Amino acid sequence: MNISENNSVRLDLKGDCTIYEISDLYIKIRDLVKVSPHVTVDLAEVEKVDASFIQLLVAAQLEAKRNKIKLVFSGVSDTVRSMAESICCQIASTGLDAD
Amino acid sequence: MLLDENTRIFISESYELLDDMEKALLELERSPNDADLINRVFRAAHTIKGSAGLFGFVNIIEFTHVVENLLDDVRNCLIPITGDLISLFMRVKDHIASLIKNLVDDSEIDVNEEKILLGRLNSFKAGGDEKIQEAEVVATDVEVESGSGDQVESECWHISIRLGEDTFRLGFSPLVMFDQLRALGEIVSIRMANESMPSMDSYDPENCYLGWELTLKSGVDKNTIAEVFDFFDGSRISILPPRSRISDYQRMLEELPENDQVLGQLLIEIGALTENELQQALRHQEENGGLSGEILVRQGAVQPEVMGKAIEKQQKLRSDKQSELSFVRVASEKLDKLVTLVGELIISGAKVSQIASDRSDDELAKSMESMTLALENMRETALGLRMVPVANTFNRFHRVVRDTAKDLKKKIRVEVYGGETELDKTVIDKIGDPLVHLIRNSMDHGIEKPADRARSGKPEEGVITLKAFHETGTIVIEVSDDGGGLNPQKLLSIARSRGLVREDEILTNEEIYNLIFEPGFSTADTVSNISGRGVGMDVVRRNIESLRGSVVVRSVLGKGVSMIIRLPLTLAIIDGFHIRIASESFIIPLDMMEECVTLNEQQRKRANSQNYINLRDEVLPLIQMDDYLGISKNTKSATRMNVVVVKFAGKKLGLLVDELYGEAQAVIKPLGRVFQGVRGFAGFTILGSGQLALIMDIPDLVKSAVEREQIDQYQQYRTDVNIDDNPISLH
Known part of the structure; x- marks a missing residue:
């Protein structure tokens, strides 16, 4: 996790993001939306995702909205996008269209 | 119409739903505010409509759709629940049943009835809508705006x-x-x-x-x-x-x-x-x-x-x-076939056991022992498959009673006890109609009009009680009412006037009550469409007897009548006791047996001369089985000293037999048509040795022994008082 000068935080996720990794990912993202009003999660190097991960993105985005935090997902790969679309998680609700 | 498996399931499920619908409607009459009951009725109609939709049974869908609409309004309290409404839904239920029946046998659909019902359903609905308009103008506005009644516009x-x-x-x-x-x-x-x-x-x-x-x-x-x-x-x-x-x-x-x-x-x-x-x-x-x-x-x-x-x-x-x-739904014929096969297996098993015993082959005998055990379990399971609770049959009487009571302008309710008692499906199927006869008879002749009941200090509402319970290998079904009871004097005078009983004949109350089962006997002063034509009660007894059952009437004048029906638990396989009389083998149903007694010399002598013995300070009537069956002539056994004590309907009787072999499972095979009139036997079975053995019908045996005794006494009486006319033929 990188904290920049303007208090914005950036988290780079790499490799597989599936049910097997989901508990660790959850802790990282949960803590992230608590420390800064401006959070970026970079998904450029994410290789494999499943529905549990997309759900986590949705939950994080909802939490961010509730707490008036700006949460941006950057570097959204086709893998992530197609999974989100396939399971009909609107791009808008995950913020996957932000970048 | 040739029905596929799914249609058959639809039909049987729909009948179940309709039964539940009727039950709920009857309960609804008593507690019209019970939302659960309305929902049950709705659910039945809704599910039938839905399932009919899957098969494309258009007339069922269209009719149930109208029914469902009205029920929905009832559910939403837009239409009050009245006796009329419940009666309408009862007719609706009958009509849906006839629509379903049409799928099975192409029976004619009563188009007229459908028209009438649709008209009434719609007029109820219209009445309900008026009420909404009065109460809630906004509601109508919305409906007008949407322009689509109660359906949404979406086509997806x-x-x-x-x-x-x-x-x-x-x-x-x-x-x-x-x-x-x-x-x-x-x-x-x-x-x-x-x-x-x-x-x-x-x-x-x-x-x-x-x-x-x-x-x-x-x-x-x-x-x-x-x-x-x-x-x-x-x-x-x-x-x-x-x-x-x-x-x-x-x-x-x-x-x-x-x-x-x-x-x-x-x-x-x-x-x-x-x-x-x-x-x-x-x-x-x-x-x-x-x-x-x-x-x-x-x-x-x-x-x-x-x-x-x-x-x-x-x-x-x-x-x-x-x-x-x-659950797997299985056609009952398949179960019957299974039971028959198990029966064959038992016969073959008995044969192998016999061979093992004849050859003194210990190893084979041992294996056969465990096989017999498995066979017995298999038999129990196979028979258990056909056992169904009598509740299903009993519940159907609520409707019969409700409708008949309305026709008769009487207040009558049904109380059911022991509905969970299980009985062979074949027996249940055949007992339904006789029971309906008995119930209608009780309602018509037994239970008095409300005013008469009030005069004799009874509550206006009469009660028909249906009870089922097990008793020594039989199931007892009791139909009682709290009506006026049977008047023995009246019965006797009718019987005499119709020539059913001779003027000089003296009958016990029980015998007089049994006259109601005589063909052409009716005590009703007026003939109604319910009963009173004297047709039915004799059929009732015949049906019950064809199931190897019996019916007894008990009555207390002014208090009511009880009809007690005893039926065998199953018609297929029984646990029996193998005995020998002279050179013939017989099977006594084990359930009917109380004990076996070996007589000493003194008892034997007494038994031969008196036809009864003292069994632990109780008089036990005896039947000399060889004499009774007429097979004693050449083979009278000197060793005969065994008494099998049987019990039925509270009566005990001793059967004097030659030899006791022990327990045996018996597959009941019906006697051929030629022997159908033979009394005292329920059928025959094939023993392990391949020999045939008759299965004794103890209730009939008891009855026939009592009758014979009475005839003997009557003859004795006539000899004593020196009456000389045509002798009564015995058998």
Whole structure:
């Protein structure tokens, strides 16, 4: 996790993001939306995702909205996008269209 | 019409639903405010309509649709529940049954009745609508605006999905689900239902919180759509067909955990509902809530009692699914075949046992012992398959009593005890009609008119009691009423006037009561359409006797009558006791046996001269079986000293036999037509040795022995007083 000068935080996720990794990912993202009003999660190097991960993105985005935090997902790969679309998680609700 | 398996299932399930509908309607008459009962009636009509839809039985769908509409209004308290309405729904139920029957045997549909019923259903509905107009002008406005009655405008399926928490853990992916849905048609619009998504602090990353509201354009049927969700255990799925009724959406809103308004907006967004339709659904719901009069605990805008119903429905759906898995419907002929085969197996088993014993082959005998044990278990299980509770038959009488009581202008209710008692299906099927006869007879002749009852200090409402219980290897079914009882003097004078009893004949009360079963005997002063023609009671007795059963009448004048029917538990295989009389083998049903007694020399002498013995200070009448059967002439055994004590209907009797062989399972084979008139035998069986053995019908034997004794006494009496006319022939 990188904290920049303007208090914005950036988290780079790499490799597989599936049910097997989901508990660790959850802790990282949960803590992230608590420390800064401006959070970026970079998904450029994410290789494999499943529905549990997309759900986590949705939950994080909802939490961010509730707490008036700006949460941006950057570097959204086709893998992530197609999974989100396939399971009909609107791009808008995950913020996957932000970048 | 040749029916496929699915249609047959539809038919049998529909009959079950109709039975439940009738039961609920009868209960509704007593407690018209019970919302649960109305729901049961509604559910029956709704399910039949839905299932008929799957098969395309148009006339059933069209008729039940009108019924369902009216029921929905009744459910929403727009139409009050009256006796008339219940009677109408009873007729409706009968008509639906006839529509279903038409599928089975192409029987004629009473078009006239259908017309009348539709007219009445619509006029009830119209009456209800007037009331709404008076009470709630806004409601009519909305309906006019939407212009579509109570149906929504959407031409798409609406599917509401809330995946179960364990979906991810179980390894299921919504991806597969969506792929399958897309294969069925076009997902026209979809929105995620995020309302239940917890905050990050209470979020469990392995739990699934996903849910969607979607509209699907597809030509497939509901079952095909439902199959997509087969593996998603614990998920909440609602599937509403195109142009569903607003009330269906209302129910769905109630079932879902989210706030109704928010969810409603979602439905508008995806085009499942229009704004007006949503408002209508929400208003319906409020009216429902207000109706119960209970304080609503609004948590997420879900009414607890409505939620309860929703959960109940969900559970029912789930249990239906489970029961599909854990129950297999089998044609009863197949079960009969199985029982017959088990019977054959038992006969062959007995043969092998016999061979083992003849050859003194210990090893074979040992193996046979364990095989016999398994065979016995198998027999029990096979017979158990055919056992069904008598409740199903009993419940059908509520309707009979209700309708007949109305015709007779009497107040009568039915009380049922022991409905869980199980009886062989073959027996149950055959006992229904005789019971109806008995009940109608009790209602017509037994129970008095309300005014007469009041005069004799009885409550105005008469009671017919149906009881079932087990008693020494038989099932007893008792039909009693609390009416006027039988008047022996009146019965006797009628019997004499009709020449059924001679003037000089002296009968006990029990014998007089039994006269009611004589052909052509009727005590009713007037002939009604219910009974009184003297047809029926003799048929009742014949039917019961054809089941190897018996019927006894008990009565107390002024207090009522009880008809006590005794039936064998099964008609197929029995546990028997193998005996020898002279050189012949016989089987006595083990259930009827009390004990076996070996007589000493003194007792033997007495038995030969007196036809009774003293058994532990009790008089035990004896039948010399060889004399009775007329097989004693050449083979009289000097060793005969065994008494088998049998008991039936509280009477004990000793059978003097030559040898006791022990227990044996007997497959009852019917006697040929030539021997059908032979009394005292229920059939025959094949023994292990291949020899045939007659199976004794103890009740008949007891009866016939008593009759013979009476004839003997009568003859003795005539000899004593020196009456000389034509002698009475014995047998």
